[in-house]
Amino acid sequence: xxxxxxxxxxxxxxxxxxxxxxxxxxxxxxxxxxxxxxxxxxxxxxxxxxxxxxxxxxxxxxxxxxxxxxxxxxxxxxxxxxxxxxxxxxxxxxxxxxxxxxxxxxxxxxxxx
Amino acid sequence: xxxxxxxxxxxxxxxxxxxxxxxxxxxxxxxxxxxxxxxxxxxxxxxxxxxxxxxxxxxxxxxxxxxxxxxxxxxxxxxxxxxxxxxxxxxxxxxxxxxxxxxxxxxxxxxxxx
Numbered sequence: 001x002x003x004x005x006x007x008x009x010x011x012x013x014x015x016x017x018x019x020x021x022x023x024x025x026x027x028x029x030x031x032x033x034x035x036x037x038x039x040x041x042x043x044x045x046x047x048x049x050x051x052x053x054x055x056x057x058x059x060x061x062x063x064x065x066x067x068x069x070x071x072x073x074x075x076x077x078x079x080x081x082x083x084x085x086x087x088x089x090x091x092x093x094x095x096x097x098x099x100x101x102x103x104x105x106x107x108x109x110x111x112x113x
Numbered sequence: 114x115x116x117x118x119x120x121x122x123x124x125x126x127x128x129x130x131x132x133x134x135x136x137x138x139x140x141x142x143x144x145x146x147x148x149x150x151x152x153x154x155x156x157x158x159x160x161x162x163x164x165x166x167x168x169x170x171x172x173x174x175x176x177x178x179x180x181x182x183x184x185x186x187x188x189x190x191x192x193x194x195x196x197x198x199x200x201x202x203x204x205x206x207x208x209x210x211x212x213x214x215x216x217x218x219x220x221x222x223x224x225x226x227x
Contacts, residue, residue, distance in 0.1 A: 034215065038154075043117075043203060043218035088154055094214065100169055101216060103156040 002027035002093040006104035013081050014112045021076040021107050023065075023091030032094040033074040034101070035065055039087045047089075050074060061085070086111045116140050119204045119219040126194060127227055133190045134222045136204030144168075145187040146216065147179060148203040156203070162187055191224075199226045 036044040048059025055067040161169035
């Protein structure tokens, strides 16, 4: 079965600074990769996803992520963070032949004024 | 109109009680899920149904029993509640099984067992 590691439990950045959240996956075949965001008291919302094709994918709210097969990574980036980006971010991996999506432990993002 | 809706949003109950959480999706999806999110925000799949048929049943105590009366509904019943059942339970749906596709989540049901 597939698995996901998010090495950073908590990251703090200043408003306006750039952001990179790390995600590493383990899966023997081509993975389906996702980033979700969870604001306090809310459900998870999809930011972006990678199935195939261009390895740099654009998402909502100015986020992007790059799939690097050689590093088994799918890191999330944003060039300039806004205070409203403070939330919990989850990387997830799915697979074509099952619908058991596995989530990482999440990275909590704090944005300093 | 909410795509995936769960009720109740908050549930506070005593140990030993039985409770249910209901979930409905109006997206026309074939597959529905229950996830448990613990106090450390870790999300763990519990069950998945595809067209009312159980397809994923993770190692979950048999006090937890899902029921899917139709493909738009997936309810979760919990018997003999324990302190460790306190968590946020998320319902989700996806277009079809086996396609590794995007999940659409409800807002969660926070269960507190006293």
